[in-house]
Amino acid sequence: MEKTNPHKSKLLRDLLYRPEIGFLMEAHNGLSARIAEEAGFEAIWASGLSISAALGVRDSNEASWTQVLEVLEFMCDASRIPILLDGDTGYGNFNTMRRVVRKLESRGVAGVCIEDKIFPKTNSFIKGTTQPLADSQEFAGKIKAGKDAQSDADFCIVARVEAFIAGWGLDEALRRAETYHAAGADAILIHSALANPSEILSFKKEWGNRLPVIIVPTKYYTTPTDVFVEQGFAAVIWANHLMRSALKAMQDTARQIFQEKTLINVEDNIVSVAEVFRIQGEDELAEAEKLYLPAGTGNFRSIILAASRGQELGELTVSRPKCMVDIKGRPLLAHIADSLRSIGIKDLVCVRGYGKESVNLTSIRYFDNDDFESTQEVFSLYTARSCLSGNVIVCYGDVLFKKYIPQELADLEADFAVAVDADWQTSRNRNRVADYITASEPNSRSAFYHPVYLKKIPAEEGHGIHGEWMGFLRLSDRGCQTVKEILEEMSSEELRRSKIPDLLCRLLSRGEHIRLVYSTGHWLDVDSVDDVLAASRF
Ligand code: SPV
Numbered sequence: 452m453e454k455t456n457p458h459k460s461k462l463l464r465d466l467l468y469r470p471e472i473g474f475l476m477e478a479h480n481g482l483s484a485r486i487a488e489e490a491g492f493e494a495i496w497a498s499g500l501s502i503s504a505a506l507g508v509r510d511s512n513e514a515s516w517t518q519v520l521e522v523l524e525f526m527c528d529a530s531r532i533p534i535l536l537d538g539d540t541g542y543g544n545f546n547t548m549r550r551v552v553r554k555l556e557s558r559g560v561a562g563v564c565i566e567d568k569i570f571p572k573t574n575s576f577i578k579g580t581t582q583p584l585a586d587s588q589e590f591a592g593k594i595k596a597g598k599d600a601q602s603d604a605d606f607c608i609v610a611r612v613e614a615f616i617a618g619w620g621l622d623e624a625l626r627r628a629e630t631y632h633a634a635g636a637d638a639i640l641i642h643s644a645l646a647n648p649s650e651i652l653s654f655k656k657e658w659g660n661r662l663p664v665i666i667v668p669t670k671y672y673t674t675p676t677d678v679f680v681e682q683g684f685a686a687v688i689w690a691n692h693l694m695r696s697a698l699k700a701m702q703d704t705a706r707q708i709f710q711e712k713t714l715i716n717v718e719d720n721i722v723s724v725a726e727v728f729r730i731q732g733e734d735e736l737a738e739a740e741k742l743y744l745p746a747g748t749g750n751f752r753s754i755i756l757a758a759s760r761g762q763e764l765g766e767l768t769v770s771r772p773k774c775m776v777d778i779k780g781r782p783l784l785a786h787i788a789d790s791l792r793s794i795g796i797k798d799l800v801c802v803r804g805y806g807k808e809s810v811n812l813t814s815i816r817y818f819d820n821d822d823f824e825s826t827q828e829v830f831s832l833y834t835a836r837s838c839l840s841g842n843v844i845v846c847y848g849d850v851l852f853k854k855y856i857p858q859e860l861a862d863l864e865a866d867f868a869v870a871v872d873a874d875w876q877t878s879r880n881r882n883r884v885a886d887y888i889t890a891s892e893p894n895s896r897s898a899f900y901h902p903v904y905l906k907k908i909p910a911e912e913g914h915g916i917h918g919e920w921m922g923f924l925r926l927s928d929r930g931c932q933t934v935k936e937i938l939e940e941m942s943s944e945e946l947r948r949s950k951i952p953d954l955l956c957r958l959l960s961r962g963e964h965i966r967l968v969y970s971t972g973h974w975l976d977v978d979s980v981d982d983v984l985a986a987s988r989f
């Protein structure tokens with residue numbers, strides 16, 4: 452969607468001056484301009500009648516010329532083909548005309564047509580014969596002023612001769628056309644309100660090819676287009692037909708919905724909302740977002756694995772699973788969901804198992820691992836494998852964490868990434884089960900500046916422990932596909948007994964690189980009654 456196309460005026464000039472006839476379709480706003488272009492038209496007639504009608508006013512200069520200019524700006528932005536503005540009488544005298552031309556050029560309009568009537572004008576089909584014509588010398592001065600004002604040599608000024616409309620004959624039409632030619636007009640528009648083409652044909656016969664001649668067959672619409680081709684007209688303007696067809700469609704739809712008080716019978720007769728988005732260019736915006744926006748988390752999904760009961764919590768988990776244990780008045784899962792949402796992850800998926808009826812927070816999609824007693828986390832993930840696509844953060848349903856931890860994972864451009872607590876000794880002192888890891892290097896200032904990778908999980912004695920895996924796994928779309936492949940490769944026994952660290956081992960043995968982000972503390976997995984108490988202080 453180019454804002455301005457420096458070649459638009461050249462395209463219009465070429466259309467008018469080439470031997471073959473050209474066709475201009477009326478448009479009156481950005482949408483109809485785009486529709487005209489998509490239909491295949493080479494140029495647009497920015498009709499005064501249609502623009503005023505679309506604005507809900509009369510074709511009598513009720514909309515000011517700067518308001519028309521605003522409309523034109525949208526039309527130019529929305530289309531790549533040249534626009535010839537129906538500039539009425541030029542909206543004033545020669546001085547207004549100069550200013551109009553400069554403004555049109557700056558907006559990317561390719562040309563303007565002015566008619567030899569008096570401001571404020573009246574539409575030619577409203578009591579045309581009673582309409583006074585402009586003094587031809589004064590009108591010629593307006594054309595000359597416009598030509599002198601343009602800075603783009605290709606910008607076209609079309610002189611519209613209204614002699615037939617006003618009830619004058621061929622001689623007056625020819626005399627005026629010649630005066631405007633001499634003043635510098637680039638083309639003549641000869642208008643007629645007859646239901647047959649006799650006036651315009653007689654004009655063309657006498658005028659010959661002194662300047663290109665444009666016609667508007669709104670009233671003599673039954674004339675075959677071949678006639679216009681044969682007589683050598685430069686261009687035909689279909690002057691108001693998008694506005695009139697839209698008007699009919701809108702009237703019909705409005706009446707029908709008003710009468711029937713339902714949309715059921717109209718839906719199939721109107722375009723889909725998707726078509727509206729298409730013509731608005733949503734695709735282009737989506738592509739641009741990929742180029743210019745930080746990846747963000749808006750397109751992330753999180754899969755929360757929360758099928759186990761958490762037997763270690765004793766009585767607390769008799770009637771509900773660990774993820775629903777109360778922490779400061781709300782279930783643990785609600786805190787997890789809040790943290791993920793706070794970094795922009797809206798698509799939350801939870802795999803539940805034990806006490807699944809009680810796991811019922813809203814705005815979370817649930818999958819059920821009904822085999823929770825005899826399976827481990829990988830089986831839960833397998834249950835939700837249909838959600839393994841796009842950017843995903845897999846996490847446990849029993850972990851409290853500061854939101855920067857998943858945020859840092861999301862910010863990494865990696866197919867696989869895990870969060871690791873470098874302060875593992877503190878938790879080791881608490882004598883609890885933990886997944887210790889070995890990394891490509893220990894946490895340090897330098898680790899902050901370049902990529903660190905997971906090397907072993909569990910850490911191998913001798914290689915040293917560099918941290919504790921916190922239960923987060925970030926996957927890109929390719930990462931998701933790889934994990935799905937591994938899940939499909941696993942025997943059913945492997946699927947049932949594997950934990951996420953087993954999955955990480957398989958990724959490593961396939962030669963995948965797993966990025967690692969260090970933090971120190973700022974998370975807590977709830978494994979004991981003491982942890983629940985600690986969680987309340989978290
Ligand atoms: C317009 O489309 O606004 C025109 C053509 O000026 S006509 O309505 O035929 O005068």
Ligand code: MG
Nearest residue numbers: 498499500537
């Ligand atoms: Mg008009």
